[in-house]
Amino acid sequence: MKTTKPFLLKAVCTGRRLALVLLSFLFTGNTWSQPVVPFTFNNNSAFSDANVYVAVVGIINDNHVWIDTKTGAVRPMSASDNTVAGPVIGGNQGPGGNGRYANCFAKLSEIPNKTINMPGIAGCRILISFNSQLYLYFFGASGAPSGYAAPNLANPTDPNQGIRFEMIELTNAANGLWANTTRVDSYQYPMGLEVWGNNGFYKKVGEIKTHAQILAQWQAQAPAAFAGCYDATNGIIKFPSKTSAFQSGAQANYFGSYIDAIWAKYRNENLVFNAGDAGIWSGRVSGNVFTFTRTSDGAVGVIANKPTNTEAMEGSGVLASGGQWDKVVQAQVCAAINRHAIDLNLGNGAMQDLANESKYYVTAPYNWYCKFWHQPDISLNSLTYSFCYDDVFDKSSTINASSPIRATITVGGYPGGTSGGVATVYKDCNYGGSAVGLNAGSYTLSQLNALGILNDDISSIKVNSGYKVTLYKHDNFGGGAIVKTGEDACLVDDNFNDSTSSLKVETNSSAFSTVIQAEDYTYMAGVQTEATTDAGGGLNVGYIEAGDWMSYNVTIPVAGTYRVIYRVASPNSGMTLRLEKDAGTTQLGSVTIPNTGAWQNWTTVAHNVNLPAGTYPIGIATATGGFNINYLTITSNLSARLATQNIEQQLAAAENSALSIAPNPVRNQLYLKGYEKVQTLTVYDLGGRELMKVTKPGSTINIQSLNAGVYIIKLNRTDNSVKTVKIVKQ
Structure with missing residues (x-):
């Protein structure tokens, strides 16, 4: 400590x-x-x-x-x-x-x-x-x-x-x-x-962005010098000076050459910069002391010694000592070092534009950790x-x-966008202008104004699944209303453009459905990801053994019974998974996974579970292991049966398109796409007589022995489904 x-x-x-x-x-x-x-x-x-x-x-x-x-x-x-x-x-x-x-x-x-x-x-x-x-x-x-x-x-x-x-x-x-x-x-x-x-x-x-997205982006972008900032064991990213590499290892003198060059150049020249409200300063090095004078009144600010690498990164030591004006110039120089904003190519006494952010984090060496967090796709604005x-x-x-009214702390940030909340309203049509996120509740005009929505000015809206927004023309939730459950690029079509005076955000549980990709876990133990041949491609989670688990963040709009549908594959029988919350102390239910014949032969299993409202983690755990999972769908129970049927129909259509025979017409050799999912291939004539049968066919089938004509090919898949194709042999 x-x-x-x-x-x-x-x-x-x-x-x-x-x-x-x-x-x-x-x-x-x-x-x-x-x-x-x-x-x-x-x-x-x-x-x-x-x-x-x-x-x-x-x-x-x-x-x-x-x-x-x-x-x-x-x-x-x-x-x-x-x-x-x-x-x-x-x-x-x-x-x-x-x-x-x-x-x-x-x-x-x-x-x-x-x-x-x-x-x-x-x-x-x-x-x-x-x-x-x-x-x-x-x-x-x-x-x-x-x-x-x-x-x-x-x-x-x-x-x-x-x-x-x-x-x-x-x-x-x-x-x-x-x-x-x-x-x-x-x-x-x-x-x-x-x-x-x-x-x-x-x-x-x-x-x-989500925690997982931020960690993945760091690992994909971090240069070698900063790679050690990522603590994989704890899933955190440390400030560089808190790591061994920058304390005493290979990067212990990371800024050394830049600091040395600054101190050397300005022994004989003047470093001049504009500190904004604090005025214009001009400084020169004597020994290792950098003394600055404000041009307007002669005030003096001093950096008592050439800073070390750690002092430059942390703004500590000689960059955090002395009186008020000392600390003003120390702040400017420290920031300029981390951003590499002091241009050593400028002549003696030339004004340095340290406020020009287009020059920040461009010329090495600079603090890449800082550059990462200032990326617009990581941090808002x-x-x-x-x-x-x-x-x-x-x-x-x-x-x-200056006159605060209230504040909100959002633990978890604003993944998926900058708005937060379950509905987002925009000032301009086509989701433009300023955006404000709203959570469930009723909002009067004065409350909307306090949120930055001024002059009845809501022109487009996006509403999360499981919620609905009712917009009113009067400030007392009256005067005509429209309900939105998805997106509307321009409310002028409903005669509500620039005329919303109050609104309500409420749950709409009958429409709720969310798909969670298995690889998008927040935390896990023991599993790995791999490429999947399931419809849609991407990754599935595999190498699941007894005791392994994955955790996912969910937002459930209203307490109730939901249908949870899992996309799974397994060459084993009697495998089970269970759904949990509260770090495993609350068991939500379990399902048995059938033997699908292979690790990439996919099917769906489902069960009904009772879920409370709110945002919280749920976990998938297993006492058996021995299966793969591609994704899960949570849907409101009223539409669960239809949702399951639609999903299965979509998957079947996708699988059929993924399993195909070409060319057609054909002369001597067929090419079978998706052959790894086929148990047997049988060729029949139009009279139903079996002419050829191949068990576990490869990617090519020789049909040179067949006479010219029309034939039926029956494909028995490893999941026991059947596909038939008519071909013409030339």
Whole structure:
């Protein structure tokens, strides 16, 4: 663990520019009278509410406090709070020497309305962990030592090793609410954050891909120098300086050549840059001290030594020390190094355009970890806190609302798009303009305006399966209405373009159906993927043995009975799979998988299960193994029989098209596509006489011995189905 006094929003970044803005509000010693801001959780993760743990720590009136999220009570940190027994790794008994840690976490399911009312507070962290609470140690509210010991990924004996967690950092101060997501130490799970304020203020940040998609994209894109940031054991991505390669290994001097070149060039020339609101600065190196002067008033900012690789990446050491103006220039230079924004080809005294993001992460060396998180297909609007000074020129995920009203934390981010929610409304036709996601509920015009939907301005809509949206022309849910259950590119066709004044989002369970590809698991144990010959191609999950399992995130619109249909294959008899939730403690049902004749001979099996409403993980487990699975379909029970029939008909049609004979007409040799699915091939004349029979045919069939004429070929497949084809022999 590491001892943390959470004075600032970033523990690893004690000199960041935002902290300077807040500093005068953090330590006044006066009681804050900030308006309470409700933070509501939206669980869009693969974990149930009972498996998501939440704690809030921060500072009020210069005292370290924690908020009891079950009751809303603000409590001073005390060593007497350390009552929870934690794991002992490598003999590490923790700061108290007794393996006890703070009893400050609550399950999300235990938090009333999933909402925490946030008072005026500084240096606050909302800590979110999965499947286990984190093990923090409280020293006390004030004095020395005070604060708490936080998780430390670099310590192999830390009791939090192996526990996935994320955080939201915030300060609710006299100059408003400041809040952000963070990737400064690591990425562990997608997160989203939205804040609403007076005068129509609304801002949203966060990741827009699933956890599995993010990990896959990292592995596909990461250059060799950064490949070690991916921790496959724990399924997380560490900030480079937290890995052995950048600490003492091959990348320990990653930025060395660039830093050396900057310090060498500006011993004899002036580095000039515009720091935005902080003015224009000109600096030169003497010895290893880089001294800058502001051109407007002569203010001085200093970098006391040439930074090390770790100091440059983390914004620590000589890049986080000294007075206010020291930290301003340190932030600018640190950000420029990580982004490789200082152009060494410019002449003496030429103005460096450090705000030009088209030059960021282009010329090596640069911090590729940061570039990854700023990709627009990873982070909404490319905004994220990927390193300490990412707020330089406003590239961070910081949200500042001067008059905040409420906030939402979306655990799991916004996979599949940027909207979140179960319905998305757009300002322009054809799904253009600004987009706002809506969860189930009723929305008046004033509520829609607060979400950023202004002047009755909804022009197109998308509605998730299992939900319906009713749009009204009046603000009291009246005056004519239309119902949408899918997509509508332009509401002008319904005379509702720019005239919606209220709406309701509700479940529509009779229309619910979702298909989950087996390879899209969130977590698994023991399985592998392989190419499938099933209709549609792609991958299936195979090599399934007794005790293996896969976990999937589902959103069920309303509690009820659902039909779950599995696409499976097996050369064995009596194999079974079971459907589970709550990490296996709740058994939803099981099915027996028939012998289909081969690993790639596919069929469907199904059962009815009772599912609660909500977003949570379900698991497929087995005590036998011995089968493959391609996908599963969950559909509302009212349409389940028809859905099963339609699926089977579609699959049969696809399989028939995948099994074919050519050419036709034919002279001497037939080519059989899909031969591996054929048990026997039999040729008959038009009178029904059997003329030829081949068991387990290959891809070519010689029919040279047949006379010219018309014949019937019967294909008996390995799944016991039959296909007949008429051919003409020339």
